[in-house]
Amino acid sequence: MEPKDATVVVGVLAMPRLFGLDVTIPVHVFGRHPAYRVMVCGDGNEDRPGGRESASLDEAVAGVRTTHPLGDAVDADILIVPGYGEPYLPVPERYRRTLRVAYERRARIVGICTGVFALADAGLLSGRTATVHWRYAEYLRECFTDIEVVGNRLLVEDGRVLTSAGASAGIDTCLHLIEADLGTAAADGVAREVVTEPARPAEKAQYSTARPHTRETLRATLGWAADHLGDPITVAVLAERSRMSKRTLVRHFVRETGMPPMRWVTLRRIVAVRRLLEVTDWTIERIAAETGFGSPVNLRTIFRREVGVTPSAYRRMRGADAGHAAEDPP
Known part of the structure; x- marks a missing residue:
């Protein structure tokens, strides 16, 4: 697929008990670029006269209603499962089947926050590496022992399956997909439209365990490095700017960013x-x-x-x- 020449269809699966914010985010972010067409798919329209056009996207987001029947989701190029409440409850078979069929048809499948549980329930995470909101990481490990769960990471991409933490990580996930489709300039443009920073690295931790002073020092060092990429940058240079030993810098750097400094x-x-x-x-x-x-x-x-x-x-x-x-x- 070449997104520059064709519309990318983004399906947002309206699961039972869904979190409205996790629906709003992909609709809002992808809706800011003409290469994407967004539809909210679920049971709500299947028996309604007029079907697919009976609710606009704005109306759907305001009341978390569907714009398209559940069956349309299998034709999406990107199918997103937003977070939902009580993820310990079984996912209805019609939603599991929809996810499996969409994946078999080569869709990219995305789980945001507890939406990751639906992907796991459908069997799409078996043998894969995945992440989820830190609060649910241990529970995901207990429920699905065949998944390698990375607890404190913003998002994980394993083949055509992408999993992420909740809330603001959903924005990073959408920007990550736009960047993969259209490039960094397009993703940066959408970030400006929705008034947010460019997508954070996938490896970034969901939360920091560093003390406030250390965290602020590291952020200042990261900002300096980002503005001076053409300069010679070494661990020693970063440590000196942070007023830390090299060993201390590396330890805090990995905790804050999820990777070593030079990576x-x-x-x-x-x-x-x-x-x-x-x-x-x-x-x-x-x-x-x-x-x-x-x-x-x-x-x-x-x-x-x-x-x-x-x-x-x-x-x-x-x-x-x-x-x-x-x-x-x-």
């Missing part, structure tokens, strides 16, 4: 490269210098390792100008 720097640099490939016609040499990779060879090697394609291939897929692709041989 975080590399991923931030990759995001910066992607943005520049999408919105500028800069040469690979200039991009490498601006983002701290130094040489074009180093940039190409790391970019391919992290993104799966060469910079030139990425520019052909996402950039506004493919004319410079020849500068980057495969």
Whole structure:
């Protein structure tokens, strides 16, 4: 699927006992980009005359009502299960079947907050790694022993299945999907539309265990690093700015971000490269210098390792100008 050329259909599954906020978030975020068409699917319209057009999206969100019958959900390109109350109760078979059929038809399946339990109940998380709101992580482990549960992580993507924590993590999840479909520039544009920060890294912890002073110091260091990606950045430099020993910095850094310092720097640099490939016609040499990779060879090697394609291939897929692709041989 090429989202630039075709509408991506996003289905939001209106589960029983659902949390209204978890419905509002995907409708609002995906609704801010013309590449997406959103529908709220559930039992509410199946017996109603007029069916699919009997409620607008605005009406659906205001009263958490459906805009489309449950059967339409199997045709979604992205099917989202919002959080719902009492996740220990069995999921109705019609919803489990809908999830399985949608997955078999190659949809990407997303569980937000306790919506993850519905994915597990449908068998879609068996043998996979998943996350959920920290409050429910241990319960998910107890109920589904064949799932590797990562408790304190913002979101986890395992194949075509994505699971996330609740509330604001739902926004990050939607932006993550937009970035995967359309690139970082498009995701940043939607973030501005909904007045939020760009998507946080998937590995980020749901909550911090650091003391307030330490947390603020780390945030200041992260902000400095993000603004100086083209500078030489080492663990020693970050530790000095944070006024910590290198060992203490690494320990707090992993707790706060979910990854070691230099891994975080590399991923931030990759995001910066992607943005520049999408919105500028800069040469690979200039991009490498601006983002701290130094040489074009180093940039190409790391970019391919992290993104799966060469910079030139990425520019052909996402950039506004493919004319410079020849500068980057495969």
